[in-house]
Amino acid sequence: MGRRFIKFIFFLVISSGFFTCLARASAIDLKTAKAIDQEIEKNRAEIIKIRRFLHMNPELSNREYETSKLVANKLSVLGLEVKTGIARTGVVGFLQGALPGPTVAIRADMDALPIEEQNNFPYKSLNTGVMHACGHDFHTSIALGTAMVLSSLKDKIRGSIKFIFQPAEEGAPAGEEGGADLMIREGVLHDPPVRAIFALHVWPDLKAGQIGYAPGYALAGSDSFTLTIKGKSAHGARPQEGIDAIVIAAEIIGSLQNIRSRMTDPAEPLVVSVGKIKGGVRSNIIADKVVMEGTVRALSPDIQNRIPELFEDLVMGITQSYGASYDLHYQHQLPPVFNHPEFLKAILPGLINSFGEANIVKVKPQTVSEDFAFYAEKIPAFYFFLGVKSPGQVTAAPLHSANFNPDENAIPAGIRAMCHLVLNALEQQASLKSTMDTRSSN
Numbered sequence: 001m002g003r004r005f006i007k008f009i010f011f012l013v014i015s016s017g018f019f020t021c022l023a024r025a026s027a028i029d030l031k032t033a034k035a036i037d038q039e040i041e042k043n044r045a046e047i048i049k050i051r052r053f054l055h056m057n058p059e060l061s062n063r064e065y066e067t068s069k070l071v072a073n074k075l076s077v078l079g080l081e082v083k084t085g086i087a088r089t090g091v092v093g094f095l096q097g098a099l100p101g102p103t104v105a106i107r108a109d110m111d112a113l114p115i116e117e118q119n120n121f122p123y124k125s126l127n128t129g130v131m132h133a134c135g136h137d138f139h140t141s142i143a144l145g146t147a148m149v150l151s152s153l154k155d156k157i158r159g160s161i162k163f164i165f166q167p168a169e170e171g172a173p174a175g176e177e178g179g180a181d182l183m184i185r186e187g188v189l190h191d192p193p194v195r196a197i198f199a200l201h202v203w204p205d206l207k208a209g210q211i212g213y214a215p216g217y218a219l220a221g222s223d224s225f226t227l228t229i230k231g232k233s234a235h236g237a238r239p240q241e242g243i244d245a246i247v248i249a250a251e252i253i254g255s256l257q258n259i260r261s262r263m264t265d266p267a268e269p270l271v272v273s274v275g276k277i278k279g280g281v282r283s284n285i286i287a288d289k290v291v292m293e294g295t296v297r298a299l300s301p302d303i304q305n306r307i308p309e310l311f312e313d314l315v316m317g318i319t320q321s322y323g324a325s326y327d328l329h330y331q332h333q334l335p336p337v338f339n340h341p342e343f344l345k346a347i348l349p350g351l352i353n354s355f356g357e358a359n360i361v362k363v364k365p366q367t368v369s370e371d372f373a374f375y376a377e378k379i380p381a382f383y384f385f386l387g388v389k390s391p392g393q394v395t396a397a398p399l400h401s402a403n404f405n406p407d408e409n410a411i412p413a414g415i416r417a418m419c420h421l422v423l424n425a426l427e428q429q430a431s432l433k434s435t436m437d438t439r440s441s442n
Contacts, residue, residue, distance in 0.1 A: 029424045032156050033354065036419045038201035039149040040412045041312075047148070047415070048408055050074070050413075051141035052123040056138070058112030058130045061168035062178045064089040065108045071165045074144050080149040080163070083213055087182040091165040093147060095183075097157025097426070105162040105197040106418055107180075107372060108138045108143035109169035118402040133404045135202035135388070140165060142200065142414040149419050151191065160428045164188055166199075169371055171333075178373040184390050189378055196343070196380045198421050199372050202406045204396035205363075206387025209413035211355060213264065213384045214364040215344050219337035220269065220297035221304040221368035225311065227252070227328040229279075229319060242286035243324050246279050249290040252318050252380070253277075257309050264303055271297040271367050272307075297367040299336055335371045343380040350424035351417065361387075370400075386414045 050070070050166040059067050068089045075082045075093035083092045089110075117124050117131040125131045132138075139375055147163050168178030188194075204340050206212050235244025243258050253274050260270045272294065279290030298313075308330045317327045363385060388406030389396040397403040 014424070027425060028156075028350070028420065032153065032423065033420070035153060035156075036149055036262065036416060038082065038143065040415050040419075041150050043145060043148045043226065045413060047141050047411060049142060049381050051137050051408065051411065053380045054134050054137035054140055056126050057112075057159065058125050058132045060114060060130060060173075061086050061111040061170050062111045062172050062176055064167045068167070071144065075147060077145055077250055079240045080151065086186050086188060087167060087178055088176075089167040090183050090186075091162040091349065092187075092188055093165075093291070095147065095151055095154070095157070095161045097159055097161070098155045099158040101159025101426050102195045102429050103160045103162060103192045104422055105164055105167055105194045105375075106146060106422065107197055107199040107375060108139040109166050110140050110343075111136055111168055111170050113170060113400060115400070115402050119405055121405075131404075133402065134385065135404070135406055136169065138202045138386075138388070138406055138411065140202065142347055142411060142418065145411065145415040146418040146422070148194065149391065149415060150422065151258040155304045156307060156423065157284075159429070162188070162194055180374040184374055184378065188377070190441065194379060196382075196425055197375045197417060198381070199375075199383050200417065201370070201383070202388045202399075202410070203363075203385035204398055204404070204406065206361060206385060206388050207389050207408040208387050208407040210359050210361055210387035210412070211351060211384055211417055212361045212387065213339065213348070213382075214363050214365050215339055215341045216301040216365070216381055217336040218365055219373070220299050220331075220367040221256050221301060221336040221373070222332055222334040223296040223298075223304065224294070224331050225296065226291065226293050226329045227315060229290045229292075230325045231286070231288050231290075231322070232324075232328070234286040235240040236284035236286055239286055242288070242320055244362050245290040248319060248322050249277065249279060249292060252315055253292070253384065254343070254432045255314055255318060256311070259307065259314065263310050264306065265275060268299075268303050269299045269365065269367055270303055271295075273297075280349050282371075291349065298400065299365050299367070301336060304332070304336070334369045334371055334378060337370050337372045337381075337383050338376045339358070339382055340380050344382060346428065347382060347424060350420055354416065354420045355413075367422070384417070386410055387416070 025209030068091050071091045072082050072084050080093040080095050098210045112132045115131040115133045116129050231243035231245035256272045274292050274294040276293040280287035388410045390407040
């Protein structure tokens with residue numbers, strides 16, 4: 001845990017009063033806030049048009065060819081320095097402000113999911129079996145909208161902004177690398193170094209335009225497993241002559257929940273789910289093999305690191321008691337997403353000032369996962385939720401649903417939040433640097 005917290009030293013190693021100074025820094029001025037709103041309204045129709053085009057033309061992970069072309073073209077038209085081909089199809093736009101200062105970043109994911117859309121609106125997916133069911137079309141459009149707004153306010157920017165458009169957040173295809181980890185390895189957080197990073201996710205549990213946040217571990221770490229149970233085939237009428245892999249699998253599935261209820265702290269969120277199981281050849285034959293696949297989610301890195309050993313001990317005990325054997329492939333995939341509480345304390349007042357306290361909602365940590373976690377391991381990060389539930393809706397279709405249909409009226413709020421977060425962070429750093437320069441001269 002100690003090394004994890006060291007990674008969150010913001011900008012440069014400075015005095016212990018850093019975050020306090022940030023929290024006291026004033027929000028952006030009313031004139032700039034008004035200019036942001038005017039630019040959002042000016043570009044609103046274009047941004048909605050982009051979102052609908054992206055929704056109609058979704059592309060799977062590491063295959064976001066046309067999406068990245070559109071993004072690169074829009075950024076180039078705005079006058080940003082553009083780099084393409086990062087982590088296969090990733091795009092980075094660089095906006096240099098008129099005033100000196102550090103660099104902060106916005107990250108948006110671009111990939112869609114292998115889901116057949118069930119909505120019937122005119123801009124539904126044209127790609128059979130592919131759909132933006134997780135809102136990445138929103139994320140990309142909001143980041144482009146933020147670039148549109150801030151490129152018109154370059155004279156107000158104290159430093160620079162990287163717009164990181166990332167492929168493969170949903171996971172690279174088998175045998176390929178991709179996503180946040182690969183983008184980091186290919187240098188998106190360097191040249192110039194990025195001092196803080198922001199990202200959002202559309203959230204159907206919140207009303208359109210509301211902003212949700214969770215301090216500390218906001219999203220769970222994610223692991224996957226494939227377990228093969230090896231028994232012995234026999235006639236279904238003479239089970240004593242075989243070793244029934246299906247019976248063993250059933251016992252393992254039930255016992256896996258003991259990891260959550262009996263082997264770890266019950267106050268620590270943990271989910272163990274078997275999502276796929278395959279075994280047997282016909283009804284009257286004892287199955288000699290069962291293959292099951294699943295996922296493990298944990299908010300605590302300590303718990304996440306303990307699970308593989310607990311998992312294998314449990315499987316070993318059950319299979320040995322039946323005289324069976326097993327193969328277990330357990331893979332760590334993503335760490336939890338961490339919103340550093342002190343960083344959050346520094347930037348939250350600006351959001352409240354911009355949206356009003358009633359529209360900034362503290363939410364529970366979620367056991368879904370996100371590869372934004374890799375950025376948050378490197379530098380201070382803020383990952384927040386953008387409400388997309390339409391007025392009057394009691395419940396909205398969930399993420400990864402074939403009927404997912406977020407309210408487009410939330411898009412301006414997402415752009416506004418990103419603009420205020422970025423400008424406030426840069427202004428705060430400028431104020432802090434000025435204070436420290438004054439102290440050093442004294």
